[in-house]
Amino acid sequence: MTEAPTKKALICGITGQDGSYLTELLISKGYEVHGVIRRTSTFNTDRLDHIYSDPHEKRVPLQLHFGDLANAARLRHLMELIQPDEIYNLGAQSHVRVSFDQAEYTADIVATGALRLLEAFRDYARESGKQPRYYQAGSSEMFGASAPPQNEATPFYPRSPYAVSKVAAHWYGVNQREAYGLFISNGILFNHESPRRGETFVTRKITRALGRIKLGLQEKLYLGNLDARRDWGHAADYVRAMWMMLQHSEAGDFVVATGGNYSVREFLELAASYAGVDWEKCVEKDARYFRPTEVDSLQGDSSKARRVLGWEPEISFDELVRSMVDHDMELAQQELTLVRAGHKVAPRGGAHG
Numbered sequence: 601m602t603e604a605p606t607k608k609a610l611i612c613g614i615t616g617q618d619g620s621y622l623t624e625l626l627i628s629k630g631y632e633v634h635g636v637i638r639r640t641s642t643f644n645t646d647r648l649d650h651i652y653s654d655p656h657e658k659r660v661p662l663q664l665h666f667g668d669l670a671n672a673a674r675l676r677h678l679m680e681l682i683q684p685d686e687i688y689n690l691g692a693q694s695h696v697r698v699s700f701d702q703a704e705y706t707a708d709i710v711a712t713g714a715l716r717l718l719e720a721f722r723d724y725a726r727e728s729g730k731q732p733r734y735y736q737a738g739s740s741e742m743f744g745a746s747a748p749p750q751n752e753a754t755p756f757y758p759r760s761p762y763a764v765s766k767v768a769a770h771w772y773g774v775n776q777r778e779a780y781g782l783f784i785s786n787g788i789l790f791n792h793e794s795p796r797r798g799e800t801f802v803t804r805k806i807t808r809a810l811g812r813i814k815l816g817l818q819e820k821l822y823l824g825n826l827d828a829r830r831d832w833g834h835a836a837d838y839v840r841a842m843w844m845m846l847q848h849s850e851a852g853d854f855v856v857a858t859g860g861n862y863s864v865r866e867f868l869e870l871a872a873s874y875a876g877v878d879w880e881k882c883v884e885k886d887a888r889y890f891r892p893t894e895v896d897s898l899q900g901d902s903s904k905a906r907r908v909l910g911w912e913p914e915i916s917f918d919e920l921v922r923s924m925v926d927h928d929m930e931l932a933q934q935e936l937t938l939v940r941a942g943h944k945v946a947p948r949g950g951a952h953g
């Protein structure tokens with residue numbers, strides 16, 4: 601019996617939260633995974649370190665290649681070199697608040713970067729004679745000011761440079777699909793979190809701070825708008841939806857969401873009650889965390905993904921919050937051990953977190 605050839609996936613944005621969960625999923629399904637990483641002066645592969653091993657020592661089906669969404673020639677070269685069956689574009693300057701300060705840069709990476717990768721994909725599909733498939737990481741931020749519940753028919757009304765750029769990336773994908781008959785699917789994913797979430801997004805900022813406050817490593821947590829409402833799911837469930845989109849017989853656009861809708865205050869209350877912290881005594885508002893234009897409420901209607909792909913989220917909001925609090929309590933405990941041994945630990949929270 602001949603074995604089916606191993607599928608190859610190329611992930612741009614592999615070092616991010618979703619990149620790490622997607623890598624685990626694809627490896628568990630027998631894929632050879634290739635990831636694009638940026639050259640940085642410090643290591644940026646923390647989220648992959650438990651999967652990756654030195655190729656000189658052990659064969660793990662994961663290879664990392666330097667590249668950048670700003671560098672079209674390199675993206676083309678990587679596609680020719682790797683000959684992937686599936687391409688996932690998760691790369692982005694993904695912080696909404698930061699996009700107001702770095703609007704042009706955000707547009708270059710999130711919108712034009714997506715176009716660069718798509719153009720490389722188009723040439724690769726034509727020249728290789730293969731029928732590769734492409735996933736674009738779209739966002740519920742694209743709905744912005746459109747009232748919930750939001751689905752594939754809801755008009756986009758972006759409220760930040762990040763969201764405007766994601767709308768452009770979405771339409772570049774739709775246009776190439778229609779113009780050249782390529783398999784390009786856009787996921788429109790609502791907020792998804794995990795213990796691997798970046799520490800300047802509000803959920804992780806909260807759970808990280810609660811752990812440190814509980815153990816006396818930090819006194820205050822400074823936040824912005826507590827009234828904003830989001831539909832929060834778990835990243836592990838959402839990367840499964842990405843993969844399912846590329847296994848489907850037809851390309852399309854899919855909303856991925858739980859259908860829940862909680863305020864930042866409600867997330868904070870629940871997380872603080874698990875952590876055993878009186879949040880009203882330690883949370884303060886800081887104007888720098890408010891956005892010039894806010895997205896007030898997101899709540900996704902993912903009936904299409906459930907019906908067409910058979911996708912369902914498996915991890916509840918309560919389980920998500922609990923897993924993040926537990927993880928960050930453990931991290932705070934490790935920090936406390938270091939502090940007691942005389943080490944200095946860095947304060948958490950970036951300038952725009």
Ligand code: NAP
Nearest residue numbers: 613615616617618668669690691692694737739789791792
């Ligand atoms: P993330 O943790 O911020 O990861 C972003 C990834 O993009 C990182 O690997 C980052 O590399 C990489 N990247 C940044 N600039 C790049 C560049 N110039 N060239 C190549 N790669 C670059 O984001 P995430 O939460 O995993 O989200 C994955 C994707 O889904 C993003 O496109 C995001 O906008 C989108 N999205 C996320 C959510 C959500 O709730 N998480 C919802 C909807 C859509 P470094 O590690 O080197 O910075």
Ligand code: G4F
Nearest residue numbers: 694696739740741790791800801802823824825828889953
């Ligand atoms: O956690 P956030 O920064 O996520 P946001 O803006 O919803 O964007 C995330 O989800 C999008 C999907 O809808 C992704 F496309 C995007 O890449 C990113 O992953 O903020 C959530 C809410 C906002 O309304 C914000 O104003 O929390 C509010 N908030 C209140 N205080 C805060 C803070 N947000 C942050 N980051 N930090 C604060 O101190």
